Amino acid sequence: MLLPLKWLKDYIKVNLSPKQLAEVLMFSSFEAEGVQEDVLNLNVTPNRSDCLSILGLAREVGALTNQKVSFPQNKFREAKTAASEFLEVKVQDSKLCPQYCARIIKGVKITKSPQWLRERLESVGLRPINNVVDITNFVLFELGQPLHAFSMQKLKTKNQKSKIDIIVRKAKKGEKILALDEKVCELDDSMLVIADAERPIAVAGIIGGEEAAVDEKTKDIILESAIFEPKSVRLTSKSLGARTDSSVRFERGFDPALTEMAINRAADLIAGLCGGEVLGGIVRVGKVRSAKRTIKISVEEIKFLIGIEISEKRTISILKSLGCVVKKINKNLIVTPPSYRLDLNLPADIVEEVARLYGYNKLPENYLDGELYPPGKDNLLENIKFIRAEMLKMGFDEVYNSSFYGENVVRTFRFASSEAKASHYGTNHGHLEIENPMSPEEKYFRASLLPSLLKDIELNENNFDEIKIFEIGKVATPTFSPLIPRQIGEQGEIEGVKEELHIAAAIFSKKEKDVRKYREIKGAFEKLSETMSVKDFIIDFTQNGIYYFEFSVSSQPLLKTSFKPLPKFPGITRDLSIIVPKQVKWSQIEEIVKKEAGNLFQGVELFDIYENSLAFHINFLHPERTLKSEEVDEIISKIIKNLENLGAKIRK
Amino acid sequence: MVEGELAFNLHYSMLDKLSKIKESALAEIKTTKNAEALQNFEIKYLGRKSKLNEILRSLSTLSDEEKRQIGPEANALKKELEEMIETKRKTLAKTAVDFDFSLPGLLPKISHKHPLTQFLEKVEDVFVSMGFEVVDGPEIESDEYNFDLLNIPKEHPARDMWDTYYIKSEIRPEMNSGSPLRSENPKSETTPTYSPYSPTSWGIGGDKGGQKSKLLLRTHTSPVQLRAMKTRKPPVRIIVPGRVFRHEATDAGHEKNFYQCEGFVIDKGVSLANLVSTLKIFVKRVFGEKVEARVRPSYFPFVEPGIEVDMNCLICNGKGCSACKQSGWVEILGAGMIHPKVLENMSKLGKAKWNPKDYSGFAFGLGIDRFAMLYYGINDIRLFYSGDLRFNCQF
Incomplete structure (x- = not known):
């Protein structure tokens, strides 16, 4: 404004x-x-x-x-002829138009407005048009009541009747109106219009029609000042894409006292500036009374909520300066706000008026006190903290990505968890679709963190030889597939959507694109899953050698690490270097080692892989005594024998 | 004479031995390159089993004259060897630290926590220290929780304050659970009807006169106020950090997704002065004791009174710059006393019984991204979500 x-x-x-x-x-x-x-x-x-x-x-x-407002008195005189002789207003929907006032002014002379009026309008960013239109706009800005002037000659009457009918009705489906901004509005039956006998001449509370507009030929005008229902004005204005100075004001509610004040002010200005004769009386349909609102509040309550004692005298004078009527009954103030303060309804509203006029920055330091309650334990939040710390320890950098991605991602990325369901969703591949995306890149809400993580790797490839990144964030998927049982939530719970917290990580190295990177991402995953329960997860890689994992963070409590007593006796470590046929899996080797070492088994570490040859340490330990070399030799030879059975060759 | 001759020979050979020891020591010390070798050298030449020690020990068996001749020679050599070792030790010690101390430090490989995480943790720490509990809430919200229950009715012009992303929903009508505030009498429920939006989109959630609650991406963390109070009752002190969404064009100052931290307190006798004091101390704890905050009136439908808080611009230290539009102040948060209607809704939704009229509360919403931008001097909000490690790895 x-x-x-x-x-x-x-x-x-x-x-x-x-x-x-x-x-x-x-x-x-x-x-x-x-x-x-x-x-x-x-x-x-x-x-x-x-x-x-x-x-x-x-x-x-x-x-x-602390100043008083002064407002000019009207000077115009009404003619003897009554406006009602020429005009009848029919309001068909009194809910959407609870009050309609009209005046007729005959014999106006349409010219350019005087300099002062033009300046006033220009100073609020309006383009002066002609004296009558300028006056309606002037009054709109002066008082906040939108007005409209119709050119009387342009209105159609039925059967050559002498009286003009102004009909406030719902538009008919398919009706159109050429608005004053030269756009054609396609109307529908939810929209309220002002019509003459034949056609709409204005969209109620939003914009006038070109066909009934006041122009230089206009002699007689009908002036409209009405109240239209805020919600309806807002909906119509939104669906027509027409936000006007008028609609913005109707949307926010109305002061019933203004309708008449504004029409008289405009009539006065027109009579004074455009000549013409104001016909007798206001043609009115409906009467809205200002609701009598009284708010009861005590000075004590005000003090309590603001946190400082403001004297009763000061409180009352603040409220009076705002136009409120204040009465004191016992300990309570009975506050009657002025009709134009639609926002004052509750004691809290009165507190605000007192506080803001007193000055928020004068409030004293006053820290919270009172009893503290023991906060609940949120496992999910704890688990996230744990995961983040672990990922950072393992050398991963944290990234944040957008929660959206586009069609191309959904089509090209393999969504392990949604592929099977995809056919049931049609085109969205198990994604929540945004109803009003601003670009194709934000068509979907993310169901996985991976696509963006992979994009990040591509982005950083030129600047870094090795990239290790992770993200922790929310993802969501629809759950209304026939494959998934319907979830009946608590009252108010979001249904049809499964929202989860995910962790995803990805590794890429320009130098090492081989199994070592796979082992690194798997190692990170295993580290996390040691301490937390992981149900659904994905570990995979792309053709370009990006290795990644993703899983949903559970809200199960973390498993605690338990202390193992330090060994009292020295252990023995032996190295084995073997060449194995391709089909032999490490898991088989590990199994053999574990089985043969039995309770002396302390660990096995694969430290080198070159083509088909593997080298690993095996650690043995006896908890109660020093191991003898011969004991271990015996186990090793058994292990070797077993490995040879798998087709392995031992390298010496 | 034979004795004398023998004595002479012995005498001679001893002196010869001494000079040989010296010769060999001189040659060997040159090739001694480290402390360990020097140690061995010392043992070899001055140790208990060294040749010199043998000679020194045998002195007692010699004649007085021989003692006179050989004794001083042997002791001189001992001293000489000791000096030799000491000099070498010093030289070696010097070599060990002889490098350019001005060489640049080498940073060990470290990983980087996202700057927003770091900032969120900072914020959480301050509030947790004041007895606040951290609560999480859903990013996908219903129209009802995001707006209606927060005193932002449908088609209220205040809704324009939040540009909203909506979710296309294809929920079948029988999935409607009804409004969370619906009447407890099942007879008064109306049969769910299709929403007026389009034949394929059926709305979700509440059903009030055919108008269903749609799903959306939460525009603020405020709905969690209501969700948190379903399972709690006052007194509470809660913060809710989380991601929120605004349907608006992105630029250096606007992101479609960003982070907020909601905070609210409900107790008996919570006042506006409590709110302002809490926020002012928060600003000081996070940004420094010298940073001042000021309060302006504002409007948010879920609070009354509503305020906004500005703090000194950190870029120009309050002198005025382009970042603060020359005012020296930057807006950092919206806050206010929880609106009585919202308190009432909380109490209706909550499992525990409590009378909203007995309590008051305050609420605030911090824009984490904006805070972090001010704190680190970041000029483009989009960098946070770019995934560009040249950015992330600076923090």
């Missing part, structure tokens, strides 16, 4: 520079996004519909600077 100081000064004395005023407003009302010359660009919050007008802002400034 633009606030030109020059205009503001029409209603209130301002002794502050634009910058000073911006500061005063910032600490008590709204932030100014910018100050240009004498115009403040205020960020009026959505709750303060009353401040979408210069008069409203004048009241606010008045409360902050």
Whole structure:
């Protein structure tokens, strides 16, 4: 909302520079996004519909600077002829249009507006059009009540009736209207329109139609000042893509007192600036009374919630400066907010008014006290911390990636867990699809962390010879496949979606693309799975030699590491170097070693692999005595024998 | 005379031995390259079994004259050898540390925690030290929890404050669980109806007059306030760090996904002054004791009163720069006293019975990315999610 100081000064004395005023407003009302010359660009919050007008802002400034607002008196006189002789208003949907007021002004002369009016409009960013249209816009900005002027001659009547019918009705399906912004609006039956006997002449509360617009030929005008239901205005404005100064104000709610005030103010200005005769009376349908709101709150409550004692006198004077009527009954203040303060309904709202005018920055230091409760233990959060620490220890760098990816990823990446289900989902391959993506790259919510991790490796390949990265993050998949039983959650639980915390890691080395990298990623995975339960996981690699794993972090408590007593007696280590046929697996070798070593087995470490030859240490230990070399020799020869049975050759 | 001759010969051979020892020692010390070799040298030439020691020991068996002649020679050699060893020891010691101390340090291979993780941990530590509990919540939310229950009704203009990503849902209507706040009397439930959006999208969750709660990517961590209170009752002090989403174009200052840390406290007599003091101390703990914070009024539908907090711009130290639009202050968080309607919703959702009228609370939401950018002087929020290790490995 633009606030030109020059205009503001029409209603209130301002002794502050634009910058000073911006500061005063910032600490008590709204932030100014910018100050240009004498115009403040205020960020009026959505709750303060009353401040979408210069008069409203004048009241606010008045409360902050202890000034009174003055507003010009109307001078126009009504003609004897009644407007109702020429006009009948029919409101077909009183829910969406609870109050409609119209006036007729005959014999106006359409010209350019006077300089002061043009300047006022330009200062809030509007383009002057002609005197009548400019006056309706002026009043919209001055009071916050959107108005509309129709050119009377352009309205169609039924059967040459002398009376004009203004009908407030739902649009018919397929109806169109050429709006004042020269766009054609395709209407539907959820939208409220203002119509004459034949066609819509305005979209209610949003924009007028070109066909009934006031132009230089216009002599008689019908002035509209109405209340339209906020939600309906908002929906229509959204679906038409038409956000106007009018719709923005209707959306935020209305002050019933404004309808009449605005139509009279506009009539007065038109009579004064455009000539013409204001016909007698307002043609009105519906009457909305300002709801009588009273809020009961005690000074004690205010003190409690703000955390500082503000005197009763000060409290009352703050509330009065804002236009509230305050009565004191026993210990309570009975506050009646002014009709335009739609946002004041609860005691908390009154607390805010007192606190912001008192000054938030004057509040004393006052730290939390009170009893502490023992917080619950969250295994999932603990497990994440553990995993992160372990991954870092193992030399992996942490990355964060976007939660989205596109169709190409879903098509090209092998989703181990979703492949089988893919056919049941149709095109989305087991992914949650974004309804309103802004680009094809954000069509899906991630179901796996891997695609982005692989992309990261590609990205970093040019700068690093060796890349070891991991990410911990949320992924989600739909669960409404026929393959998966329906989950009945607790009340309010998200159903149809399985959200999980995943960990994924990937390794890539320019120099070593072989089995060593596979062993490294597997080693990292095994390290994690030693201490935590891992159910579904994937360990795999790409054709380019990127090795990776991913699994869902469980909320099972971590397994604890238990201490093994240090050996009291020295162990014996023997090395074996063997050449094995391709089909022999390491697991078979390990099994043989374990079996033959029996309870002397302390460990086996594969330390070299070259083509088909393997070299490994075997560690033996007896818990209660020093091992004899001969004992171990015997086991080794058994191991060798067994290995030879597998087809291994021992290298000497 | 034979005796005398023999004595002379002995005398001569002893002196000869001494000079041979010296000769060989001189040659050997040159090739002694390390401390271990020097040790061996010392043992060889001065040890108990050394030739020189043998000669020294045999002195007692000699005649006085021989003693006079050989004694001083042998002792002189001993001294000479000792000096030789000492000099060599010093030379060796010198060689061992003789390098360029100004050579650059070599960094051991280390891994890097993401800067946002580091920052989140910093934030968590401060609040945990003040007795807060850390709680997690879902990234996929319902319209109901993200908006309605937080006092942001459908089609309320305040919804424009949060640009939202929606999930295309194809949930069959029988999956509707109903609104979490639905009446407990099953008879009053209406039959689920298709949502008006499109024939293939059926909404999910609550069913209020045919309007179902849609699934969306949470726009803030605030819905976790409600979720956390389902299983707790006041007093509580909770923080909720997590990823949130905004449907807006990305640029150096905006990301479609970013991190927030929600915090809230509910207890008897919690005041606005408590909120402001907590936030001010938080800013000091994280950014330094000299950093000041200030409070401005603001509006968020789930708090009343609502405030925003600014702190000194760290880039210009409050002098004014392009990052803070010359104001010297940067906005860091939104906060306020929990709205009575939200407190009421919490109490209705909660398993435990408590009267919302007996309690007050405050809530705040920190933008972690923004904080980290200020703290490290990062100029582009997108770097956090780029996966570029040239960035990640700086922290």
